[in-house]
Amino acid sequence: MAKRSGAGRRVKPAGGFELLAWYWMRISGLLLVVLALGHLFITHIIYNVESINYAFVASRWAAPKTGFFWRIWDLSMISLAMFHGFNGLRQVLDEYVINPSRRVVVHTLIWSFMFALLGIGSYAILMFQKDEKYINQWELEHGRVANSSPSTSPASSVLVDSTR
Amino acid sequence: MTTTDSVRNLTLKIKRYDPERDEKPHWEEYEVEVDGHDRVLDVIQKVKWYQDETLGLRRSCAHGVCGSDAMRINGINGLACKVLVKNLQSSLLTVEPILGLPVIKDLIVDMKPFFDHYKSVMPFLINDDPPPTTERLQSPAERARFDDSTKCILCACCTTACPPFWGDQKYVGPAAIVNAHRFIFDSRDRGAAERLDILNDAQGVWRCRTVFNCTSACPRDIKVTQAIQEVKRAMLTGDIGFDPST
Amino acid sequence: MSQSLRTPQVYRRGFRDRLVEGLRYGGGVGQWSWLIHRLTGLGILLFLVIHIVDTFFVVAFPALYDHTVAIYSGIISGLHPTVNGYYWPLRWVFRLGELGLIASVLFHALNGIRIVLFDFWPKAVNHQKTLFNAVQIVFWVIMILVTIRVVSPLFSAPEHVPVLKTASAPAMVPSR
Ligand code: SF4
Ligand code: SF4
Ligand code: FES
Numbered sequence: 001m002a003k004r005s006g007a008g009r010r011v012k013p014a015g016g017f018e019l020l021a022w023y024w025m026r027i028s029g030l031l032l033v034v035l036a037l038g039h040l041f042i043t044h045i046i047y048n049v050e051s052i053n054y055a056f057v058a059s060r061w062a063a064p065k066t067g068f069f070w071r072i073w074d075l076s077m078i079s080l081a082m083f084h085g086f087n088g089l090r091q092v093l094d095e096y097v098i099n100p101s102r103r104v105v106v107h108t109l110i111w112s113f114m115f116a117l118l119g120i121g122s123y124a125i126l127m128f129q130k131d132e133k134y135i136n137q138w139e140l141e142h143g144r145v146a147n148s149s150p151s152t153s154p155a156s157s158v159l160v161d162s163t164r
Numbered sequence: 165m166t167t168t169d170s171v172r173n174l175t176l177k178i179k180r181y182d183p184e185r186d187e188k189p190h191w192e193e194y195e196v197e198v199d200g201h202d203r204v205l206d207v208i209q210k211v212k213w214y215q216d217e218t219l220g221l222r223r224s225c226a227h228g229v230c231g232s233d234a235m236r237i238n239g240i241n242g243l244a245c246k247v248l249v250k251n252l253q254s255s256l257l258t259v260e261p262i263l264g265l266p267v268i269k270d271l272i273v274d275m276k277p278f279f280d281h282y283k284s285v286m287p288f289l290i291n292d293d294p295p296p297t298t299e300r301l302q303s304p305a306e307r308a309r310f311d312d313s314t315k316c317i318l319c320a321c322c323t324t325a326c327p328p329f330w331g332d333q334k335y336v337g338p339a340a341i342v343n344a345h346r347f348i349f350d351s352r353d354r355g356a357a358e359r360l361d362i363l364n365d366a367q368g369v370w371r372c373r374t375v376f377n378c379t380s381a382c383p384r385d386i387k388v389t390q391a392i393q394e395v396k397r398a399m400l401t402g403d404i405g406f407d408p409s410t
Numbered sequence: 411m412s413q414s415l416r417t418p419q420v421y422r423r424g425f426r427d428r429l430v431e432g433l434r435y436g437g438g439v440g441q442w443s444w445l446i447h448r449l450t451g452l453g454i455l456l457f458l459v460i461h462i463v464d465t466f467f468v469v470a471f472p473a474l475y476d477h478t479v480a481i482y483s484g485i486i487s488g489l490h491p492t493v494n495g496y497y498w499p500l501r502w503v504f505r506l507g508e509l510g511l512i513a514s515v516l517f518h519a520l521n522g523i524r525i526v527l528f529d530f531w532p533k534a535v536n537h538q539k540t541l542f543n544a545v546q547i548v549f550w551v552i553m554i555l556v557t558i559r560v561v562s563p564l565f566s567a568p569e570h571v572p573v574l575k576t577a578s579a580p581a582m583v584p585s586r
Contacts, residue, residue, distance in 0.1 A: 012402025053476050054475055054476050094332070124468055128468060
């Protein structure tokens with residue numbers, strides 16, 4: 001019989017996907033508590049969600065000083081949330097899809113879908129460029145919505161809420 | 165009303181399954197006269213002895229030692245020989261087989277998958293060091309480290325109360341982890357690394373979602389979830405509280 | 411009794427039973443918090459998928475984005491004039507959905523903290539019911555405040571009403 005045990009063996013298993021996935025869910029979850037609740041607080045509590053439109057998004061992402069900060073915030077939030085959420089979905093489905101080959105299919109679908117979503121999400125955050133002409137035209141037609149920034153000084157509106 | 169001696173009528177509802185006749189289990193009801201001393205096992209035995217001898221159940225010691233009569237009593241897993249009828253509020257008593265294992269007949273389930281999981285964690289002392297001339301000594305503190313998990317009687321109440329196990333019976337389950345805990349934290353044992361390796365996979369401890377159903381079901385009052393969490397932390401840190409190589 | 415007997419065989423539950431049988435188990439707060447955690451998680455994920463797609467419109471089709479978010483205030487715009495308009499039930503539905511979303515994220519976050527405590531603070535497992543009560547208290551305190559804030563705009567007209575005057579063209583870019 002092979003030697004079962006002996007001096008100097010490590011006690012700790014060498015990583016392993018499930019261990020890392022478990023650890024990841026804790027770490028990303030804690031970060032998301034701050035990022036996602038903060039995001040909800042800004043978009044639903046500080047502002048009225050109905051006042052969100054193109055000009056509002058532009059005033060956050062394209063602001064000269066703070067735009068970079070909001071883009072980093074949103075980018076970290078979306079990446080953490082995607083990996084956290086779809087790994088959660090995988091863990092739930094693994095409990096009900098037992099057949100190994102079906103599991104491979106399910107995992108493939110889950111991860112491809114996730115990367116596609118992450119792709120378009122990150123594209124939106126990183127490639128956004130403010131379209132002044134569109135905002136001007138919109139405001140001409142609908143009147144200025146109270147909290148969207150005047151297009152001449154976009155930075156001023158980031159945390160100013162004049163709707164209340 | 166229910167003093168110890170008061171006799172009352174109880175409706176016993178049992179989920180029956182006859183492998184020779186039935187496609188699926190079905191409920192059957194029996195009227196039984198019970199008194200305050202009766203345990204659920206006594207009530208079921210009254211039915212089997214005086215009303216319907218075809219009722220199938222497994223029991224042996226009738227004193228909460230052998231772990232053979234685990235069943236789902238009024239929705240919660242327990243040993244029929246340890247639950248007193250007078251502690252049940254309603255006059256309806258429902259009894260069904262534990263969930264997640266194949267039903268052989270009535271309340272009897274096939275325990276093989278459960279014991280296979282138990283065996284998979286190598287529930288025996290592993291130590292190939294040359295035996296000392298005296299005993300392998302252990303301090304009271306070292307013994308106390310795993311005392312809780314030595315109490316397990318392998319009744320399967322915990323494993324079949326566990327939601328992840330209901331979904332996927334390949335999950336090793338709380339009982340097997342408790343019994344791994346029994347040896348992982350034993351200072352005389354040298355197999356901790358192998359056991360942790362075995363439990364560190366898709367069917368292992370990471371399936372546990374800290375639901376605590378196992379802890380509240382355990383008739384031996386073992387802190388099952390706590391044991392599982394200790395195993396998880398040992399995996400994460402590699403620390404079992406002593407150096408197994410010395 | 412000439413009933414024909416079949417070969418004895420064990421009974422195994424089907425997929426549906428695996429999914430719902432456990433709901434009858436009397437598992438207490440641990441089981442319910444697990445179930446709610448799971449359901450809110452799946453709900454949030456579903457919303458997230460929609461939310462990422464609609465935010466993608468910001469870059470790709472700004473006008474489509476504005477038409478889309480206007481629906482959140484009950485305003486259909488940019489379609490045929492007979493369809494365009496302000497529908498207050500639509501607005502209520504989205505507002506309640508918004509409340510549901512906030513509630514889901516909040517519960518998932520608070521209960522998530524509870525789960526992390528079990529994992530990294532060894533004593534926490536002895537207080538799981540207390541911790542669940544704490545989660546509930548914090549949840550309801552915050553939710554009451556949030557509900558007041560989120561529901562109160564429903565009692566005045568939506569801010570984007572001006573859209574109605576001009577939303578006659580079925581174009582992507584609103585025009586007069
Ligand atoms: S604590 Fe873990 S092992 Fe116990 S019932 Fe819950 S999920 Fe199952
Ligand atoms: S841990 Fe408790 S419930 Fe589980 S098998 Fe052992 S004695 Fe039974
Ligand atoms: S019959 Fe032995 S434990 Fe109940």
